[in-house]
Amino acid sequence: MISKMIDLAKEQPKNLSKLAVLTCVALGLSGCVGAENLAATSEANVDADTKVVTVNGQKLTLGRAADYCFNDRQSRFTATGAFVVLVPCDPLDEGSLAKGLILVNVLADQGMMDAINTRELEAYFQSDAGRTALSRRAKPESLTLLGTMQDDGVYYVHTTDADGPVIPDTTNDQWRAFMVVKDRLVSVSVVNFLDDKMTDGQVFAHMEAVALRIKSLN
Template identity: 20%
Template sequence: MRIYSLLLSFTLLAACFSPTRGIVTSASVVAGGVPVVVAGPPGFCIDERTGEQNRAGAFVILSDCGQTGAGRATIADVPLSAVLVAAVSPSGLLGARERGMGGALADLEEFLRSPAGLPSLGKGREPAAVSILRSYRTADALYILVQDRAAPSGAGLSQRFWRAFTEVNGRLASLSANSFANSDASEARARALAEGFVAAMQAANATGARL
C-alpha cells in the first residue's frame, strides 16, 4: 500500500524539525494533483520551511504558536508542547468508494494491526518495538495510540504518540500528534490534539473553505 512511503516520510521529517519564524496558520499543498489545505487545531501553526511536496505526497510539520502585537502568528519564545505532522497521500483511502468510509477505515485498521502493517506505524524502523496500545474509529477517522520503544529520543519526544487517518478532498491524510517525553503520561492531550487536527483539516477542506 502507498501508506508505507507516507509513514516513512513522517519519520524523516520529524527528525529534522526545528522551529523558525517562517510560519502560517494554514497552507495549501498539492497531493496527486489535488490541492489540500493543511490546518492544525487552535494554537498550532505551520513552519513553511519544514514542508515537502513530491510524488509521494505532501508533508507538513506544525508546532505551538502565538500572536505578535500586530496580530501575526509567531512561535518565537512559545514553549513547545507537542509536534504535529500532516502527511497527505497522492491517492484516497483504499476501498472508500466501494465500502464507504466506515468499511474502508475498518480495513485500514485491520491492515495496520497485521504483521505487514504494524511496522509502518513506528518511527524507529524496528518492527518488534512497535505496538498498538489503543484504537478507535469515528464516522470519518481512525485513531491509534502507538508505542515505539525504538523511536529516536534525540528530539525529546515521547515514545507514545497518536496517529489519525482520515480522507480530505479525496486524499488520505495521516495526522500525528506527539507530545514530549514525560509531559503527559496518559497522552490525553495528544489524543485531544489528534482529534482537533482531524476537525481542523476537515473544516479547512470543506466546500468553499479552501485557500
C-alpha cells in the same frame, strides 16, 4: 489576527533542531517525502490560518489548531507528498497549552486508503503490513498496538515501538489519526517532548482538533 513574524527555528532551537531526523519519517508510512525531493520553503508566517497543498494533482486545504502555526521552514512538499509542521505560535508563552509539534502528512497510499474505505483499518494495523507501516524501522515485531478508535471517518491509532521514538527525547508511545480526504491519505501526529510534556488528553485533543479541522475545510 496575529500580525508579527517569528523565526521559530531561532526561538526553539532545542526542539526544532530535532526535526532534522524527520526528513523521511512521514509518520512511519511508506512512500514518504524523500530527502532527494525536498523543496526549499519560506520562513514561518504565523498569519496563515490554512495552507493549501497539492499531492498528485489534488489540492487539499490544511488547518491549524488553536495557538499552533504553520512552519514553512521545516515543512516539505513534493508532487507526491506533503509533510507539514505546526509549532506553538508563541514558544515563549509558558502558559500556553500549545507545546511540542503537530505533524501532518499527505500521501497517495492506496493500501491504507483501501483499508479505511472498507472499514478494515484495525485489521490492517494488526497485520504485519500494517505494523510495518507504523513501525520506526519497518519491523512489525517491534510495534505494539495499544489501542484504536474511530469517529466520523477518522481513525485514531495508539502505538509504542520497541526501537524507541523517532525523535530523541520524546515520548515512546504515539497517537496518530488517519483519514481519507479527497482520495488522499492524511495523517496527523503530535510530537510530545519529555522536557515539556503534555498529558495524554492534551496530545489527543490537539491531534483531533487538526484532523477535524482538515475534514471540515475539505
